[in-house]
Amino acid sequence: MNLLAIESSCDETSAAVMVNGELRSNIVSTQLIHTQWGGVVPELASRAHQKSIIPVVHEALQKANINKNELNAIAFTRGPGLLGALLIGTSFAKALALSLDIPLIEVNHMEAHVLAHFIEDPKPRFPFLCLTVSGGHTQLVWVKSPLKMEVIGETQDDAVGEAFDKTAKLIGLPYPGGPMIDKLAKEGNPHRFPFPLGEMPGLDFSFSGIKTAILYFLQKEQKNNPQFIEENKADICASVQKTLIDMLLRKVKKAMKEKNCQQIAIAGGVAANSGLRNGIQELGAQQNWEVFIPAFSYCTDNAGMIAMAGHFKAEAGIFCGQDVSPLPRMDMK
Ligand code: ATP
Ligand code: MG
Ligand code: FE
Numbered sequence: 001m002n003l004l005a006i007e008s009s010c011d012e013t014s015a016a017v018m019v020n021g022e023l024r025s026n027i028v029s030t031q032l033i034h035t036q037w038g039g040v041v042p043e044l045a046s047r048a049h050q051k052s053i054i055p056v057v058h059e060a061l062q063k064a065n066i067n068k069n070e071l072n073a074i075a076f077t078r079g080p081g082l083l084g085a086l087l088i089g090t091s092f093a094k095a096l097a098l099s100l101d102i103p104l105i106e107v108n109h110m111e112a113h114v115l116a117h118f119i120e121d122p123k124p125r126f127p128f129l130c131l132t133v134s135g136g137h138t139q140l141v142w143v144k145s146p147l148k149m150e151v152i153g154e155t156q157d158d159a160v161g162e163a164f165d166k167t168a169k170l171i172g173l174p175y176p177g178g179p180m181i182d183k184l185a186k187e188g189n190p191h192r193f194p195f196p197l198g199e200m201p202g203l204d205f206s207f208s209g210i211k212t213a214i215l216y217f218l219q220k221e222q223k224n225n226p227q228f229i230e231e232n233k234a235d236i237c238a239s240v241q242k243t244l245i246d247m248l249l250r251k252v253k254k255a256m257k258e259k260n261c262q263q264i265a266i267a268g269g270v271a272a273n274s275g276l277r278n279g280i281q282e283l284g285a286q287q288n289w290e291v292f293i294p295a296f297s298y299c300t301d302n303a304g305m306i307a308m309a310g311h312f313k314a315e316a317g318i319f320c321g322q323d324v325s326p327l328p329r330m331d332m333k
Contacts, residue, residue: 001314002066004074004096005307006057008089009081009109010135011040013052016303017064021311023119024064026297026304027056038175039165046084053092060303071102073319075310078106079330080136086326094322103319105310108330109301111149113267114141115312116298116305124263124292131252133276134268135161135176138205138248140255141332143265146312149332152259153203153251160244161270163207167214167240171229181237182273188238193217195243203255205247214240245279252280256289265292272299 001021007014011034016026031048034040061068076093079086097104114130117123130141138160140153158166161178168177173184195217198209218236221228229236256264266280277293284291298305313319 001311002070002072003307003310003314004057004060004071005107005303005310006053006074006076006089006093007109007301007303007306008049008053008085009077009079010085010301011045011048012301013049013056014301014303014306015053015057015060016307017060017066018304018307018311019064019066023304023307024066025060026302027060027063028297028302029056035174038169040082042082042084045082046088049085049088053088057092068096068100071100073097073103073105073310073314075105075107075306075313077109077112077306078324079327080109081326081328083326083328086328090324090326094324098322104322104324105313105318106320106324107306107309107313108332109306110137110139111332112305112309114143114149114265115146115309116267116294116302117265117292118146118312119298119304119308120295122292124265124290127261128263128265128292129252129255129259129261130265130267131248131280132268133160133248133266133270135159135165137268138207140203140251142259146309147316147318147333151332153205153255155205155207156200157206157208158211160205160207160248161268163211163244164241164270164273166211170215170218171233171236178270178273181241182275184234184237185241185275188234188236190238190242192232192235193239195239197243197247197250203251203258205251207244207247210243210247241273241275245273245275248276249279249283253283253287256287262288263290263292267294267299269300272296
């Protein structure tokens with residue numbers, strides 16, 4: 001089974017080739033155009049996808065040493081994501097599948113973030129808990145099988161990735177600021193500025209309160225000392241990062257207990273954060289859990305994870321027709 005996968009939900013144009021469940025190529029083109037606007041501009045994202053999709057797919061096929069005529073199916077991200085961005089990947093997948101007379105597989109981007117864990121060993125066994133943390137989502141997912149996932153907790157407002165990116169913006173770092181906060185935090189004191197963790201009932205999250213707390217704190221300190229941010233950047237980053245991670249880990253602990261689960265996985269762009277990677281390892285060692293952390297390249301958006309999700313669907317004989325259209329707010333089944 002030679003599977004081509006396409007990802008275009010946000011600001012990464014990506015294509016991957018998977019042969020019988022083994023990833024042969026995973027090409028990611030990150031759109032740099034958004035940096036100057038301090039966030040993703042949907043219309044610019046669509047245009048950049050349109051420009052990149054053919055060369056990116058071409059490179060993925062070439063690297064996998066597969067001719068397009070040898071493809072057996074095409075998987076693509078149907079949602080969630082930006083409508084215009086999703087339309088490029090969906091239309092391209094449909095057109096290519098039609099011309100090659102091969103079936104299509106629609107993939108939910110958030111399920112794919114979770115299934116990225118099955119690209120490489122070690123792989124978790126079902127069922128397990130996955131904390132999916134990205135630019136648009138913060139979810140605790142109870143993963144029963146590759147095709148059956150249940151969101152048991154999620155953010156009621158901002159995603160944790162957004163909290164990272166907005167904090168970065170407040171202290172003058174370019175978009176996307178998450179990786180920069182991570183880097184600066186390594187040199188800072190995480191206990192210097194304590195922020196409130198807030199409290200949400202059950203397994204849900206909220207990150208809008210902390211965002212406002214950070215804003216007011218910085219405004220107050222800057223008033224007293226206009227150099228405050230400049231002089232304390234590393235300590236601010238370390239303190240904010242620690243707070244966000246504590247908020248995540250607190251709920252992970254609660255969910256693991258409720259589900260009587262011994263395996264925890266993290267997924268999504270924020271799973272690339274070194275503080276979270278270390279934090280979950282430490283908590284896992286303390287609690288006797290098996291901890292699963294994907295390679296960096298499978299945390300942020302990539303078509304490799306779409307291929308993996310597509311592979312599981314193909315194995316189960318689940319394909320879709322040419323009448324499929326994108327779903328910007330696609331839910332998990
Ligand atoms: P979604 O998957 O919810 O649709 P998305 O696809 O835009 O959103 P991803 O590509 O999975 O999100 O993740 C991007 C997010 O990950 C951004 O918010 C970015 O700042 C954050 N991120 C990436 N690396 C790091 C890091 N090292 N530390 C903290 N945040 C990070
Ligand atoms: Mg992105
Ligand atoms: Fe994503």
